[in-house]
Amino acid sequence: MCLGVPGKVVSVDGQVALVDFFGVRRETRLDVIDEAVGPGDYVLNHVGFAIRKIPAGDIQETLSLYEILLREAGGDMMADDVRGEIEASRDAAPEEAARA
Amino acid sequence: MPETLARDDVYELKFRDPVKARALTAAIERVLDEIGRDRVSVMHVCGSHEQSIAKFGLRSALPRRLSVIMGPGCPVCVTDMPEVDEAVALALDGKIVATYGDMLKVPGTAMSLAEAEAQGGRVEVVYSASQAIDLARGTDEEVVFFASGFETTAVATAAVVLQEDMPANFSVLSAHKYIPPVMEIVAEMPGTNVEGFLAAGHAATITGSAIFERFVERHGIPVVVAGFEPLDILAGLLKLVELIRDGSAEVANTFPRCVTAEGNRVAQERLWRVFRATGGNWRGIAHVPNGNLRLRDEFAELDARLRFDIDLKPLWGHAPHKLLQSCICGDIMAGVAAPSDCDLFGNECLPGNPVGACMVSNEGTCKIWHQYGGHPEL
Ligand code: SF4
Ligand code: SF4
Numbered sequence: 001m002c003l004g005v006p007g008k009v010v011s012v013d014g015q016v017a018l019v020d021f022f023g024v025r026r027e028t029r030l031d032v033i034d035e036a037v038g039p040g041d042y043v044l045n046h047v048g049f050a051i052r053k054i055p056a057g058d059i060q061e062t063l064s065l066y067e068i069l070l071r072e073a074g075g076d077m078m079a080d081d082v083r084g085e086i087e088a089s090r091d092a093a094p095e096e097a098a099r100a
Numbered sequence: 101m102p103e104t105l106a107r108d109d110v111y112e113l114k115f116r117d118p119v120k121a122r123a124l125t126a127a128i129e130r131v132l133d134e135i136g137r138d139r140v141s142v143m144h145v146c147g148s149h150e151q152s153i154a155k156f157g158l159r160s161a162l163p164r165r166l167s168v169i170m171g172p173g174c175p176v177c178v179t180d181m182p183e184v185d186e187a188v189a190l191a192l193d194g195k196i197v198a199t200y201g202d203m204l205k206v207p208g209t210a211m212s213l214a215e216a217e218a219q220g221g222r223v224e225v226v227y228s229a230s231q232a233i234d235l236a237r238g239t240d241e242e243v244v245f246f247a248s249g250f251e252t253t254a255v256a257t258a259a260v261v262l263q264e265d266m267p268a269n270f271s272v273l274s275a276h277k278y279i280p281p282v283m284e285i286v287a288e289m290p291g292t293n294v295e296g297f298l299a300a301g302h303a304a305t306i307t308g309s310a311i312f313e314r315f316v317e318r319h320g321i322p323v324v325v326a327g328f329e330p331l332d333i334l335a336g337l338l339k340l341v342e343l344i345r346d347g348s349a350e351v352a353n354t355f356p357r358c359v360t361a362e363g364n365r366v367a368q369e370r371l372w373r374v375f376r377a378t379g380g381n382w383r384g385i386a387h388v389p390n391g392n393l394r395l396r397d398e399f400a401e402l403d404a405r406l407r408f409d410i411d412l413k414p415l416w417g418h419a420p421h422k423l424l425q426s427c428i429c430g431d432i433m434a435g436v437a438a439p440s441d442c443d444l445f446g447n448e449c450l451p452g453n454p455v456g457a458c459m460v461s462n463e464g465t466c467k468i469w470h471q472y473g474g475h476p477e478l
Pocket of ligand 2: 449
């Protein structure tokens with residue numbers, strides 16, 4: 001429940017953004033973020049809400065960490081948490097990895 | 101990340117970068133030499149920190165003189181039994197209880213939510229507070245969102261509560277907890293001897309690092325905000341022992357990529373518009389003044405505690421699980437005991453069949469130690 005997972009904003013519709021989390025796209029609410037976000041920005045997502053826009057210079061570092069967590073073999077709780085956070089959304093339509 | 105790097109290279113590079121890690125531990129060692137005592141104890145209050153520390157074996161890489169204790173850093177573990185009982189009672193009473201998956205196995209007085217479900221109770225796992233609302237929109241039945249988590253997660257609940265066109269059959273049973281006050285409790289506990297805190301990065305994203313200024317002033321011990329990669333943690337620990345050495349009680353932020361001094365003001369405003377801090381028990385720890393987040397009076401209509409007459413008596417007729425009486429989770433989270441001090445650890449108490457809450461959650465100390473083989477040399 002506690003992790004924050006970074007994702008890339010694909011589109012924004014009012015208070016809801018479509019965000020790409022390592023190839024899984026899902027909706028994230030923008031009610032509590034303190035900066036304007038638009039397509040291409042990266043946000044830190046916590047239980048379905050964006051809580052912070054990730055500064056451009058830090059994106060690579062933050063993403064690599066999660067890439068690694070995602071690839072970790074099963075039985076790793078931290079990786080499980082990240083995977084759970086990303087996959088938990090029921091309405092999510094898994095799509096092709098859209099990573100740059 | 102460049103595709104040309106093999107997984108193992110990246111792994112080394114980011115997580116274990118042995119050169120950097122060694123440089124950091126050597127620096128910590130030097131500072132401890134300068135301090136010159138044979139024990140320096142610090143506490144972190146983040147389950148994600150503990151996962152990194154245990155997983156990457158940081159404790160064994162760190163000088164033995166430095167004791168890194170995990171405090172009450174997991175919201176699931178500190179959810180009090182009566183709070184679980186309330187959710188169980190509602191589920192058994194036919195309300196749909198929506199909650200985060202981590203909460204299912206947390207023991208209540210008579211049973212956990214998972215057990216209530218097995219007995220015909222209505223329980224739905226949600227990933228987000230918005231999903232709980234969607235659930236309510238799709239039915240005429242009462243949906244109660246059993247909301248747990250620290251302030252970071254409470255912000256999401258607040259945002260949902262503030263949404264317009266709230267379905268009339270939706271309510272919130274808040275078990276949200278607020279971290280700063282419990283640091284005060286732990287700092288004052290006899291026998292804890294915590295000389296500095298490593299504060300949790302994600303919670304501070306919302307509250308800002310400045311929230312710890314008052315604590316530092318009052319208790320005269322330093323607080324360092326740190327991220328949860330191993331190198332982040334080592335860097336945070338280095339800063340912390342430096343501050344201890346210099347006798348400077350101040351707040352330092354070694355996680356600037358996610359945390360600013362003032363935090364996320366929009367989120368704070370939402371949080372405090374919806375919630376007020378009130379005293380309450382944290383499981384196994386103590387009564388924590390201002391440690392619980394409850395809905396403000398303006399949102400009384402949405403408060404499941406007010407909407408329903410929750411009858412706990414049938415549950416309290418049962419004595420709690422006998423083994424639960426020997427669970428020492430509280431001492432572990434207060435930093436005066438380790439999981440290996442518990443007779444049940446790895447015997448009667450296992451992740452598949454947890455006795456105490458610390459064995460339930462992925463952020464619980466007992467579960468983490470069980471998973472990663474514990475700590476050889478505390
Ligand atoms: S809420 Fe965030 S900061 Fe707290 S334990 Fe969970 S991950 Fe760590
Ligand atoms: S091992 Fe189980 S019973 Fe012992 S302290 Fe941990 S959670 Fe409690």
